[in-house]
Amino acid sequence: MQPRVFPPAHRLAGRPLCEYHSQMDGSPAWRRQLIARTVAGGFQVLATLGGLTPWARPKAHGLEREDAVPYGADSAHLVDIYKPPGPGPHPVAIYVHGGGFR
Numbered sequence: 824m825q826p827r828v829f830p831p832a833h834r835l836a837g838r839p840l841c842e843y844h845s846q847m848d849g850s851p852a853w854r855r856q857l858i859a860r861t862v863a864g865g866f867q868v869l870a871t872l873g874g875l876t877p878w879a880r881p882k883a884h885g886l887e888r889e890d891a892v893p894y895g896a897d898s899a900h901l902v903d904i905y906k907p908p909g910p911g912p913h914p915v916a917i918y919v920h921g922g923g924f925r
Contacts, residue, residue: 881905
């Protein structure tokens with residue numbers, strides 16, 4: 824007995840739902856993109872939930888925050904600086920986000 828093969832749900836109407844769905848061909852590149860988007864979405868949810876906890880807020884630890892301090896020639900080169908109160912010297916931690924670079 825042959826298994827029934829159904830068309831993908833996004834093609835049931837005979838046309839793609841949007842431009843992204845029109846690219847859904849099942850190729851390895853498309854699957855990698857789907858996995859990357861799914862993982863990125865999961866991390867976004869976790870980051871949002873983590874930011875809601877009181878101990879994740881800098882002020883809870885007495886830190887001052889300077890928002891969007893420019894560090895380069897491009898207007899997109901911005902960094903947030905968190906400083907502990909009082910005179911230094913203080914230890915330095917540098918966090919480099921691994922996404923969004925082109």
